[in-house]
Amino acid sequence: MNPLGQCKGSGFVQFSSTDEATEAIKSRKTIRIENWDAELEIKYSETAEVRQQRQERNKNRQRHSPKYGQHQLQYQLLNSSASVVSPIPAFPVLGMSAPFPFFYPRPALSPAASPHIIYSPMVPSPVVPVYPSPPVVFKSKLDLFPSSGDLLFTGVSLTESTLLSLLQxxxxxxxxxxxxxxxxxxxxVDRGLHTIIVQQLNGTIxxxxKMMSVVLYP
Known part of the structure; x- marks a missing residue:
C-alpha cells in the first residue's frame, strides 16, 4: 500500500535468511490474502547489478526511439517581419561570457519608395454579336411504338375487339x-402493368x- 492507501499490486519483503525466502517461494500456493483469490507470485528480487543493467538498457532504448529524438530537436523561431543581424562582439556583462544577437525592426518604407505596378489603359474589346442557335429536338424512345418494354402478343389471330376484351x-x-x-x-397508359399482364395472360389457351404468347419487347 502507498501513503494514499492505494494498492500497487506488488511489494518487497526482506527475510532474515535465504532459506526463509526460499521456503516462502515454495509455499506460495498455500499463502492466502483476504479478498484476493488469485495465486501469489513470489520470486527473488533483482540484485543491484541486474537492476542497474536493466535501467541502462531502458535508457539506451529511449535514447534511440523516434519520440525521444524529437524532443532533442531545437527550433529557432524568427519573426518574418524582423531583420536578423549577425551577433555583435561584446564584452562579458553580468556574468555573460558570450555575445548575444540583436534584432532590429525592418525600417518602414516611405510612400514614394513603396513598390507599385503600372497598368496600361484598358482598351475596350469589340462587341461580338451572338446569334441564338435553333433548338435541337430529340425524339424520345418512348414516343416510338412499338419499342422496348411494350407488349407483344403472338401465337393466335387477334381482332381489335378480342384484344380489348383481354385488356379491359x-x-x-x-x-x-x-x-x-x-x-x-x-x-x-400505365406501363407498370406490362409485367403483370405478361405473367397473367402468357400461355392463355x-x-x-392455340396458345397465346405474351412477352415484352426487348
Whole structure:
C-alpha cells in the first residue's frame, strides 16, 4: 500500500535468511490474502547489478526511439517581419561570457519608395454579336411504338375487339397495332402493368386450341 492507501499490486519483503525466502517461494500456493483469490507470485528480487543493467538498457532504448529524438530537436523561431543581424562582439556583462544577437525592426518604407505596378489603359474589346442557335429536338424512345418494354402478343389471330376484351380489366390502352394472324403490339397508359399482364395472360389457351404468347419487347 502507498501513503494514499492505494494498492500497487506488488511489494518487497526482506527475510532474515535465504532459506526463509526460499521456503516462502515454495509455499506460495498455500499463502492466502483476504479478498484476493488469485495465486501469489513470489520470486527473488533483482540484485543491484541486474537492476542497474536493466535501467541502462531502458535508457539506451529511449535514447534511440523516434519520440525521444524529437524532443532533442531545437527550433529557432524568427519573426518574418524582423531583420536578423549577425551577433555583435561584446564584452562579458553580468556574468555573460558570450555575445548575444540583436534584432532590429525592418525600417518602414516611405510612400514614394513603396513598390507599385503600372497598368496600361484598358482598351475596350469589340462587341461580338451572338446569334441564338435553333433548338435541337430529340425524339424520345418512348414516343416510338412499338419499342422496348411494350407488349407483344403472338401465337393466335387477334381482332381489335378480342384484344380489348383481354385488356379491359387492366385499364386504358395507350397504343395498339394488330398484325392479323401474326399477333399484336400493345402499350398501356400505365406501363407498370406490362409485367403483370405478361405473367397473367402468357400461355392463355384459345377455344381453337392455340396458345397465346405474351412477352415484352426487348
Amino acid at each position: 380489366c387492366y385499364g386504358k390502352v395507350d397504343s395498339k397495332d394488330i398484325f392479323g394472324d401474326a399477333g399484336a403490339a400493345v402499350r398501356m 384459345f377455344p381453337d386450341g
